Amino acid sequence: MNKHQTFLGPVQETTPVKFSDPLPQEVDVVIIGGGVIGLFAALYMRRSGLSVVVCEKGRIACEQSSRNWGWIRQHGRDRAELPIMMEATRLWEEVDRETGGRTGFKRGGICYLASTKERLEKRAEWLDIAKECQLESRLLTKAEVDKLIDRDKRGGDAHEWVGATHTPNDARAEAWQAIPAIAEMAHDEGVVIIENCAVRALDVSGGALKGVVTEHGIIRTSQCVLAAGAWSSLFAKRHGITIPQMSVRSTxxxxxxxxxxxxxxAADENIAFRRRNDGGYNLAGGARSDCYIGRDAFRNFWKYLPVAAAHLPDITFRLSAPKGFPDAWSTKRDWAADEVSPFEETRVLNPAPNMKQVAKLQENFSKIFPSAGKPKIRHAWAGMIDAMPDIVPIVDRVPDMPGLIIATGMSGHGFGIGPGFGKILCEMVLGKTPGHDMQRFRFSRFSDGSKLEVGPDI
Ligand SMILES: Cc1cc2nc3c(=O)[nH]c(=O)nc-3n(C[C@H](O)[C@H](O)[C@H](O)COP(=O)(O)OP(=O)(O)OC[C@H]3O[C@@H](n4cnc5c(N)ncnc54)[C@H](O)[C@@H]3O)c2cc1C
Structure with missing residues (x-):
């Protein structure tokens, strides 16, 4: 593969290994997981003078970080996420410049379309948060929507929207290219990156972190960031740390x-679409997802009830996950550090797309853009979203294990905010107080008796 190859689809197990640095004996920080969170954290830590290794069990960005829609969305964010997201959008612009435009970053705006007045009123509630944070979001009338999403071009019998909420400076990037480009830049600046390198366990002594055990040997460190996406809860559980995380398939x-x-x-009640830089569109069914029942899903059932109730029409429940998935019934929950772990058994979590949903998306697309006819599909894929009961992540130190920081549960919107949390993780590792209020993202919120506050959007 040449240095600046454009990836043709979500990263797979067949994608050639690109990063195979030798295993360091000792570093300042080990990062578990080469997705958007791990890589941005590594980049900013290295720029602060720390020695950092990113251990990735499969390939860089092989899971959610190359499978997402590519939305860099401030619109509809949780109040606590919004200031971080506003900074993240600015950082995306910066790294796009630094990588010579290879992330595909573009500010094209984000629009939430409503087909009924009630839906529009519900959407408009969020605009108070935007105003508070001085974000340029506003309500659009039907006439303004028709101008923005060219009504004449759409075709005579196109679906009509009554209005929308809109953030004009929201953005997008091409996920397949963006994270590998960030990894190359971080590597060029001195981040050690090792693909095909699962971390099996933490090496803990006297309650404190001493290192991590990888499939290739031990790395000594006193600081580790767990940014393992859909696998974080399985990894943490082995050490007695509970993260009430659930993974759901999204096509x-x-x-x-x-x-x-x-x-x-843009998105309405039936379809989410975004223009791609290659002239096609990415289509998805909004919050539509498949939830596989497994031990963790079972255990966390009550915690997820509020969010499941709010999104019930969008969720299809399935009795068991395919073999090798983090919460499959047959997945090992405990293993010795010198034995093959579940992370090596599934190098790349590559769920099959839900083709019924794809057919529905083609139909829904032609309802809103009848002049385009039934769109031809070039690729379909799926990813497992790591959701939290309140649909905001945990980004915090684990009180009972000095040295361990958890950054996971991005709940379907971690791509856009990646650089923002990357900067915060760097500040945390350096022992600085992060420049944002991190209360909302604390580890203890699911066990300290706090009332669950569900965020506004997945
Ligand atoms: C279909 C879909 C659409 C989405 N759309 C958007 C969007 O438009 N905008 C947005 O902001 N977000 C979106 N998201 C969410 C976003 O993609 C994720 O929140 C984000 O990519 C999470 O990044 P991460 O680094 O936490 O996890 P991941 O990208 O999942 O990376 C975790 C990595 O850790 C590795 N790993 C796991 N365990 C180990 C181990 N023990 N040792 C070594 N490596 C390990 C995995 O192989 C994986 O590569 C979407 C997600 C999906 C699935």
Whole structure:
């Protein structure tokens, strides 16, 4: 693979290994997981003078970070996430410049379309948060929507929206390219990156972190960031640390190139679409997802009840996950540090897309853009979203294990905010007080009796 290869699809197990640095004996920080969170954290830590290794069990960005829609969304964010997200958007612009435009970053805006007045009123409630944070979001009338998403071009019998909420400076990036490009830049600046390197366990002595045990040997360290996406809860549980995380399948597809109706990202009740830089669209069913019942899903049932009730029509429950998934019934929950772990057994979590959903997306796309006809699908894929009961992540130190920081449960919107949390993780490792209020993301919130406050959007 040449240095600046454009990836043709979500990263797979067949994608050639690109990063195979020798295992260091000792570093300042070990990062478990080469997704958007781990890589941005590594980049900023290295820029602060720390020695950092990123251990990735499969390939860089092989799971959620190359499978997402590519939305860099401030719109609809939780109050506590929004200031971090506003900074993250600025950082995306910066890294896009630094990588010579290879992330595909573009500010095309994000629009939440409503087909009924009630839906529009519900959407508009969030605008108070935007105003508080001085974000340029506002309500659009039907006439303004028709202008933004070219009504004449859409076709005579196109679906009508009554209005929308809109953030014009929201953005997108091409996920397949962006994270590998960030990894290359971080590597060029001195981050050690090792693919095919699962971390099996933490090496803990006297309650404190001494190192991590990888499939290739031990790395000594006093600081570790667990950014393992859908696998974080399984990893943590082995050490008696409970993260009430659940992973749900979300399907995406990409169309062949089509006329430009709108250059940004938009979603209504039935479909989410965003213009791609190659002239096609990424399509998805909004919050529609498949939830596989496993031991963790069972255990956490009550914690998830509020969010499940709010999204019930969007969720399909399935009795068991395929073999090798983090919460499959047959997945090992405990293993010795010198034995093959579940992380090596599934190098790349690559769920099959839900093709019924893809067919529905084609149909829904032609309802809103009848002039385009039924769109041809170039690729369909799926990813497992690591959701939390309140749909905001944990980004915090673990009180009972000095040295361990958890950064996980990004709940379907961690791509956009990646650089923001990356900066915060760097500050935490350096022992500085992060520049944002981190209360909302604390580890203890599921066990300290706090009332669960569900965030506004997945
Ligand atoms: C279909 C879909 C659409 C989405 N759309 C958007 C969007 O438009 N905008 C947005 O902001 N977000 C979106 N998201 C969410 C976003 O992609 C994720 O929140 C984000 O990528 C999470 O990044 P991460 O680094 O935490 O996890 P991941 O990207 O999942 O990375 C974790 C990595 O850790 C590795 N790993 C796990 N265990 C170990 C171990 N023991 N040792 C070594 N490595 C390990 C895994 O192989 C994986 O590569 C979407 C997600 C999906 C699935």
């Amino acid at each position: 995406v597809c990409q169309t062949e190139p089509l006329p430009e109706f709108y250059g940004g990202n």
